[in-house]
Amino acid sequence: xxxxxxxxxxxxxxxxxxxxxxxxxxxxxxxxxxxxxxxxxxxxxxxxxxxxxxxxxxxxxxxxxxxxxxxxxxxxxxxxxxxxxxxxxxxxxxxxxxxxxxxxxxxxxxxxxxxxxxxxxxxxxxxxxxxxxxxxxxxxxxxxxxxxxxxxxxxxxxxxxxxxxxxxxxxxxxxxxxxxxxxxxxxxxxxxxxxxxxxxxxxxxxxxxxxxxxxxxxxxxxxxxxxxxxxxxxxxxxxxxxxxxxxxxxxxxxxxxxxxxxxxxxxxxxxxxxxxxxxxxxxxxxxxxxxxxxxxxxxxxxxxxxxxxxxxxxxxx
Numbered sequence: 001x002x003x004x005x006x007x008x009x010x011x012x013x014x015x016x017x018x019x020x021x022x023x024x025x026x027x028x029x030x031x032x033x034x035x036x037x038x039x040x041x042x043x044x045x046x047x048x049x050x051x052x053x054x055x056x057x058x059x060x061x062x063x064x065x066x067x068x069x070x071x072x073x074x075x076x077x078x079x080x081x082x083x084x085x086x087x088x089x090x091x092x093x094x095x096x097x098x099x100x101x102x103x104x105x106x107x108x109x110x111x112x113x114x115x116x117x118x119x120x121x122x123x124x125x126x127x128x129x130x131x132x133x134x135x136x137x138x139x140x141x142x143x144x145x146x147x148x149x150x151x152x153x154x155x156x157x158x159x160x161x162x163x164x165x166x167x168x169x170x171x172x173x174x175x176x177x178x179x180x181x182x183x184x185x186x187x188x189x190x191x192x193x194x195x196x197x198x199x200x201x202x203x204x205x206x207x208x209x210x211x212x213x214x215x216x217x218x219x220x221x222x223x224x225x226x227x228x229x230x231x232x233x234x235x236x237x238x239x240x241x242x243x244x245x246x247x248x249x250x251x252x253x254x255x256x257x258x259x260x261x262x263x264x265x266x267x268x269x270x271x272x273x274x275x276x277x278x279x280x281x282x283x284x285x286x287x288x289x290x291x292x293x294x295x296x297x298x299x300x301x302x303x304x305x306x307x308x309x310x311x312x313x314x315x316x317x
Contacts, residue, residue, distance in 0.1 A: 007036050008044070013056040016041060017048030070102060078106045086123055088115055130181060134309050135214040137180040137244070139257035140202070140221045142193045145172045145269060148277040169277070173197075174264070177205035178257045179214060182308035183297050185260055187288060189281060195226040199235040206239050212309055220244045220254055259299075263291070 008016065016034045019025040020041065025033075031041040047055040078096050081087065087095075089103040096103065117125055131137045147169040175198065176187045186208045190197050206216050219236065221227040223245055236243045246253035268287040274280040296302040 008034065008040075010056045013044045014048070014053055017045045017056065020045040021048055070098070070106060074098070075106050075110070078103060079110050079112065082107060082112055083123065086115060086118070132181065134179050134182045134184070135209065135216050137218045137220055138205075138209070138216050139176075139178045139180060139254050140198075140205075140219050140227075141176055141254055141257040141261065142198075142224075143174040143176065143261040143264070144193075145174055145265075147172050148274050148280055150276050172277070174261070175201045175205075176257055176260060176264075177202070177209070177216075177219075178260050179209070179305070179309075180220075180256060182214075182305045183256065183260070183300060184209075184212065184214065184292055184305040184309055185288065187264070187284075189284070193224070193226055195229040195231040198226040199231045202232070202235055202241075203239065206241070214309060216241050218242045218244050220246065222246050222251065222254060223248055256299075267291075 012034060016030055016036070019030045019033070020027060027038055027041050027045065030045075031038045034041070044056065074096060078092055078098075081092055081095060085091075089100050089107060092107075093100040093103040113125060149169045172189050173191065173193045174187055175190050175193070176185060178185045186205045188201055188204070190201060202219065209216055216239070219241055221243070226232060227243070227245070233243060251258060264287075268284060269280065274283075291305070293304055293306045295304060297305060300308060
């Protein structure tokens with residue numbers, strides 16, 4: 001990589017060297033012509049004589065030997081423990097009795113990716129995918145969320161009083177349909193997650209996405225009881241949607257909607273202390289509108305979900 005103010009690139013060095021070696025120019029004339037020092041011209045001419053054109057490129061500054069580098073046997077042991085136990089530099093350093101920074105360098109030297117990028121079950125890198133157009137695949141899932149009693153829960157009243165207030169409040173079941181390509185989301189707070197409730201939600205979600213110009217082709221769910229009943233399959237058939245299911249014990253397959261629910265909890269449900277469930281629910285439409293139309297999404301290079309749906313951003317005010 002060349003410095004932005006470097007007078008010579010690899011091509012310029014080759015031209016200079018050929019003027020001196022092949023055409024017989026004096027060093028000082030070549031140095032003046034290419035606006036470099038006499039010693040620089042001599043260095044590149046000498047390297048051209050010894051190595052030819054390949055010698056015009058920068059050499060690595062890495063030393064030929066590193067006498068204090070960690071022994072190969074110890075490095076192999078660190079790599080083995082990482083693969084077998086899937087632990088990070090801190091715990092590897094404790095087991096191998098080396099510095100944490102040394103463990104980190106060993107992992108980096110052997111091309112071991114960060115644990116966050118691996119599937120914990122298999123240790124293999126997570127394979128990410130994205131559908132090519134809106135509606136091609138919609139992820140559906142339910143998030144169970146405890147309701148807030150009137151007067152507030154433990155976040156506003158303390159744990160003892162919040163525990164007493166919580167009696168009989170029940171749970172909210174947040175049903176979400178999220179488009180794989182655009183991350184556009186539709187969510188409803190429903191009283192349960194039975195088959196009729198899930199099927200009715202799909203019908204309303206399909207209508208909402210149609211209003212946004214998105215025709216749902218496939219839906220992906222887990223293998224929960226409600227999604228395996230004929231009620232769900234018949235609704236999918238009537239809507240012209242193909243149902244798909246994740247593999248058992250593989251929630252990562254439906255990870256986009258799982259990640260949306262985590263964002264929902266962090267930025268809406270637990271974002272501030274609410275004094276009642278009604279107050280929290282009243283804040284939800286504005287948050288969902290912000291998520292769909294205004295919030296930059298890191299999973300799609302900082303775009304908003306609406307910007308990935310044809311003309312949707314321009315229509316929204």
